[in-house]
């Protein structure tokens with residue numbers, strides 16, 4: 635992200651220091667979800683779009699994700715979930731829904747997530763849709779299971795897509811407290827366990843018409859996809875920058891022996907700079923193109939994996955401690971690679 639944008643942004647460093655840094659180990663262990671921190675981000679006005687252009691709001695969101703990712707990618711991922719849900723509400727043509735939820739989401743009063751991995755894989759021809767929607771008077775009834783949805787809690791909401799029939803899918807906005815919806819917390823992942831991730835089973839959940847984001851999900855996904863992918867890119871950028879900085883810090887250890895390692899900080903920094911420049915080119919172009927973002931997202935994953943691996947090698951056994959920052963970033967980076975669109979998914983759609 636351009637330095638001038640970063641300066642203008644006034645990223646709340648005090649909030650990162652006081653409300654996130656002290657909790658990173660507990661977040662990594664899975665015993666803490668940074669809900670209060672996320673709500674406070676909403677209170678800063680940085681998520682607001684009313685006085686900003688679409689691209690300005692996107693840039694600010696991306697910069698926030700990156701700054702948070704430098705401290706804790708798990709929490710940056712939670713913010714991504716919220717930004718994805720915000721994107722759905724910003725783009726819906728259901729005006730009453732937008733009028734009601736946009737201020738609540740942008741101020742952090744309500745936190746939200748996204749259950750769109752399966753639909754994204756469905757539209758890329760990877761798998762069938764997991765949710766079904768049966769139209770009824772004044773709404774639809776949803777059934778099926780989503781194996782993992784993050785940034786959830788009793789009072790949170792999330793976006794889902796369900797199949798109505800062979801030619802139609804709809805997109806809904808659902809509260810976690812909906813009758814018939816059961817949530818089972820998932821904590822056994824290699825990393826990102828403090829992401830409030832749940833398996834969500836819909837047993838005939840009624841969703842009223844007021845909560846339908848789109849009657850034509852296939853078309854709606856085309857509108858939101860560039861934002862969905864763009865907001866993910868800084869998850870990797872933050873980790874790469876932190877890995878580079880951590881490599882620099884170890885350079886004097888053991889009489890500077892790390893300089894013999896093949897991957898060095900300056901090479902990673904050049905690769906990172908290249909990605910930032912490509913991002914800037916996309917952001918100043920007239921139309922936001924999802925494929926350009928997807929290419930950049932893929933290259934960011936590969937760079938992230940290289941950076942976290944290099945950081946592990948530079949740190950030696952100190953990095954091999956379970957709770958060390960390099961090992962946390964290594965585990966978080968593998969999640970970034972397996973977050974939809976995953977590496978294999980991106981490689982397929984970019985053929």
Ligand SMILES: Cc1cc2nc3c(=O)[nH]c(=O)nc-3n(C[C@H](O)[C@H](O)[C@H](O)COP(=O)(O)OP(=O)(O)OC[C@H]3O[C@@H](n4cnc5c(N)ncnc54)[C@H](O)[C@@H]3O)c2cc1C
Pocket residue numbers: 715747748749750751752782783784785823825826829831969972973974976
């Ligand atoms: C921590 C975490 C948080 C996530 N949060 C969200 C979210 O907020 N929203 C969302 O929509 N998606 C979420 N996902 C899903 C994520 O975005 C990707 O879709 C998923 O990780 C991609 O995995 P995959 O492509 O291997 O497909 P998967 O759907 O995981 O599986 C591909 C194949 O592997 C099989 N498989 C899956 N798990 C196992 C297992 N444990 N053992 C054996 N076989 C298995 C499946 O049956 C399938 O055949 C989350 C995933 C994780 C790990």
